[in-house]
Amino acid sequence: MALKLYAHPFSSYCQKALTALYENGTPFEYRLLEGDEAMRELEALWPMKRFPVLVDEGRTVIEASTIIEYLGLRHPGPVRLVPQDPEAALEVRMMDRFFDNYISTPQQKIVFDSIRNEADRDPYGAAEARAMLDTAYAWLDERMAGREWAAGDDFTLADCGAAPFLFYADWTHAIGDAFVHVHAYRRRLLARPSFARAVDEARPYRTYFPLGAPDRD
Numbered sequence: 001m002a003l004k005l006y007a008h009p010f011s012s013y014c015q016k017a018l019t020a021l022y023e024n025g026t027p028f029e030y031r032l033l034e035g036d037e038a039m040r041e042l043e044a045l046w047p048m049k050r051f052p053v054l055v056d057e058g059r060t061v062i063e064a065s066t067i068i069e070y071l072g073l074r075h076p077g078p079v080r081l082v083p084q085d086p087e088a089a090l091e092v093r094m095m096d097r098f099f100d101n102y103i104s105t106p107q108q109k110i111v112f113d114s115i116r117n118e119a120d121r122d123p124y125g126a127a128e129a130r131a132m133l134d135t136a137y138a139w140l141d142e143r144m145a146g147r148e149w150a151a152g153d154d155f156t157l158a159d160c161g162a163a164p165f166l167f168y169a170d171w172t173h174a175i176g177d178a179f180v181h182v183h184a185y186r187r188r189l190l191a192r193p194s195f196a197r198a199v200d201e202a203r204p205y206r207t208y209f210p211l212g213a214p215d216r217d
Helices: 012-024 036-045 064-074 086-114 123-146 157-172 180-191 193-208
Strands: 003-007 029-032 053-056 059-062
Touching (some): 003 012, 003 036, 012 064, 012 086, 012 157, 053 064, 086 123
Parallel strands (some): 003 029
Antiparallel strands (some): 053 059
């Protein structure tokens, strides 16, 4: 099998790449990052030891967005996750960056702050992250008022990222009840079979969520 993905099912960025793979039924070897041997392999490929990492016949591809774009170029499937039209592709990439930078980044800041020793915590930074999430939810709610998916009518790269990022963000800093379009979008993402599979694979690890995983989703 040509493709090998180094990933962990509970990682949001791994779920982003996995959703793309599952969406197109792309065959791959899942190198589960549990245990020293797998981590040593990962470090040899990518010294930063961040994941997911994709290996394709000796070529190493890092970062979930790049992995998804690479799959579209080298291993295309029936679902085109980045449109051919340049203007449409630009919208997809813009929304992808929005979910990475304004949903995932502040969400992870809150989580990482919660696992620090009490003396090392940054309450000001965590409060800033929560405020950013509220602003991002409000902006996204207006954006999604007339859309089914992040960039329009089609499921794309942007939705592959939105799915896990909104999934964990609502656990970390609840999406307000007023943001009805965001809640509806999150439900659509959870119902998408490709992401639902990623969520199910991660269920055994929910006790690891430092803020406590809710009994839902």
